[in-house]
Each structure stands twice: as structure tokens, then as C-alpha cells.
Amino acid sequence: MSAEPAPAADMTVDGxxxxxxxxLLRLRAAVQGAGAGTVVHVVxxxxxxxxxxxxxxxxxxxxxxxRVSGSPPVYALRLAxxxxxxxxxxxxxxx
Numbered sequence: 001m002s003a004e005p006a007p008a009a010d011m012t013v014d015g016x017x018x019x020x021x022x023x024l025l026r027l028r029a030a031v032q033g034a035g036a037g038t039v040v041h042v043v044x045x046x047x048x049x050x051x052x053x054x055x056x057x058x059x060x061x062x063x064x065x066x067r068v069s070g071s072p073p074v075y076a077l078r079l080a081x082x083x084x085x086x087x088x089x090x091x092x093x094x095x
Contacts, residue, residue, distance in 0.1 A: 005068075006039070006041075006065045006066060006068045006076035007039045007065075007076070007078075008039065009039055009040065009041035009076070010034070010038045010039045010040065011030065011031075011034060011038060011039075011040050011041075012040070012041045012042075012043065012074075013026060013027050013030045013031075013040060013041070013042045013043070014043045015027065015042055015043055015044045015045070015046070015049075016043055016044075016045050016072055017045060018044070018045075018046060019046050019048075020046055020048050020049075020052045021091065021092075023042070023044055023046055023049065023052070024052065024056055024086075024091035024092070025089075025091055027040070027042060027056075027091075028086055028088070028091050031079055034079055035079065036079055036080060036081035036082075036083075037078060037079065037081075038078070038079045039065075039076060039077075039078050039079075040076070040077050040078075040079065041068055041074050041075070041076050042074065042075045042076075042077070043072055043073070043074050044072070044073055044074075044075060045072045045073070049073065049075060050067065050073075050075070053075050053077065056086075056091065056092075057077050059084065059086075059092075059094070060080075060083045060084045060085075060086060060094075061080045061082065061083040061084050062077050062078065062079055062080045062083055063077060063078040063079075063080055064076075064077050065077055065078060
């Protein structure tokens with residue numbers, strides 16, 4: 001995580017109202033066809049998102065960039081090349 005402002009989003013995933021697993025399933029589906037280097041902003045109201053998003057990024061190899069701003073909260077990540085895929089029905093398990 002950097003002290004610099006997060007870069008502008010190439011795509012935004014709206015996870016408003018979703019809890020952890022549903023949020024990660026939506027995120028997984030949204031980024032599936034996106035290329036490495038894509039900056040994704042995730043709108044997340046789940047109080048666990050500040051823990052779950054960095055953990056998911058660590059597990060998959062994507063880069064967690066931190067909280068961007070606003071209300072509801074927005075978090076940024078950058079997609080990595082050769083990321084480890086997760087199972088379509090279980091975002092906490094690698095494929």
C-alpha cells in the first residue's frame with residue numbers, strides 16, 4: 001500500500017450491500033477478462049472489506065493499493081500478470 005493517491009480506475013466494481021463472499025464473487029467475475037495492469041476500484045460497504053480485499057489480493061497475486069476515498073468506501077487494486085485464479089463458486093479457494 002502506498003501513501004500516494006491511487007491511480008484512476010480502469011473499471012469499477014460496485015459491491016454496495018454485498019458481504020464478503022458475494023463481493024469477491026462479483027469482483028472475480030468482473031476482472032476475469034481484464035488484462036494485467038488494470039486498475040480496479042471496488043465500492044464496498046462490508047465492514048470486513050478492508051481485511052478481505054488485501055487478503056484476496058495476497059492470495060491471488062493482485063496488488064492491493066488501499067482505500068481511495070469517499071462514502072461508501074472505495075478500494076483500489078491493480079491486476080497482476082499470472083495471477084492465481086480462484087474457483088468460480090468459492091473465491092477463497094484457488095482453482
